[in-house]
Amino acid sequence: MRLQYPADIKVVRVPCTGKVDVLHILRAFEKGADGVYVVGCMEGDCHFNKGNFRARKRVEQAKAILDTVGVGGERVRMYNLSSSEAPRFVEYAKEMDQRIRELGPNPIKTKKAKAA
Amino acid sequence: MIVADKKPMEEIIQEVKDHSKILILGCNECVTVCEAGGKKEVGVLASALRMYFMNQGKTATIDEITLERQCDHEYLEEVRDRIDLYDAVVSLACGVGVQFMAEKYQATPVYPGVNTCFLGATEKRGLWTERCQACGQCILAFTGGICPISRCAKRIMNGPCGGSTKGKCEISKEIDCAWQLIVDRLKALNRLEDYEKIFSIKDWSTDRAGGPRKVQREDVQE
Known part of the structure; x- marks a missing residue:
């Protein structure tokens, strides 16, 4: 099933979404990412019981912070799927890609470029 | 902490x-x-x-x-x-x-x-509750290890008051009545006779009522 997903998505692999910290998400935006989405296992299916629930909470925290600093919380999102659902992975990738394209580039990146 | x-x-x-x-x-x-x-x-x-x-x-x-x-x-x-x-x-x-x-x-x-x-304790992750008001004169020895100063809304020394219902404080159904906890604990310790003793008026001068406080110990000073 050699499915294609948007080429501008950089996949960062983690052993479990429970490993993803709010700081990882924030640093990505600080370094110029236009959007970040976390893809975890289906809720209730976590091998470590709570990993994906923890990730969801951290995504919410990041969202609140990004809203406060003016970057925009809608640039970060959590998705859940089962590891065998490649078509859904592609669907989410396209959806997120589309959403970020509509929002435009990370505002701090454009302001930084203007300042320079 | x-x-x-x-x-x-x-x-x-x-x-x-x-x-x-x-x-x-x-x-x-x-x-x-x-x-x-x-x-x-x-x-x-x-x-x-x-x-x-x-x-x-x-x-x-x-x-x-x-x-x-x-x-x-x-x-x-x-x-x-x-x-x-x-x-x-x-x-x-x-x-x-x-x-x-x-x-x-x-x-x-x-x-x-x-x-x-x-000043409180970690009950569980994400939940911290008050345990001490640093009143400067600890009475926990007489109250079964439960502090009526920090855990009773009225800070009363001879409780419970009339606002205690089914073990909860009248200010909130989520707050335990400290004096109910004290009675239960003294009962468990078989020390209910301690409950019958009447506390005299507490000296609040060691609390904030006496102004900013300090602890000075010459035995450890250099």
């Missing part, structure tokens, strides 16, 4: 928005345990402030340091050689740390990054 809560990010931004070289100073003690002012929270706040300033089109330096403690001279001395690099410090320590920092480095404004709440 001293329990603190996070200050809203908007409030911190208001505190520092006119500065451009800011040090975020965390504390490795109590505020780390209650997840309000440790190394992790320093990182999150620093990242958020960097993004805020970048989004405003301003150039700002936001550095991060987490000290072992901010309530001891020797640890605060660790930033002496760098403090002049900054035009503001946001201290994520409790109110003690913020003040000690401000006293030590007079020329640099220090802003609080947390709201210091009380």
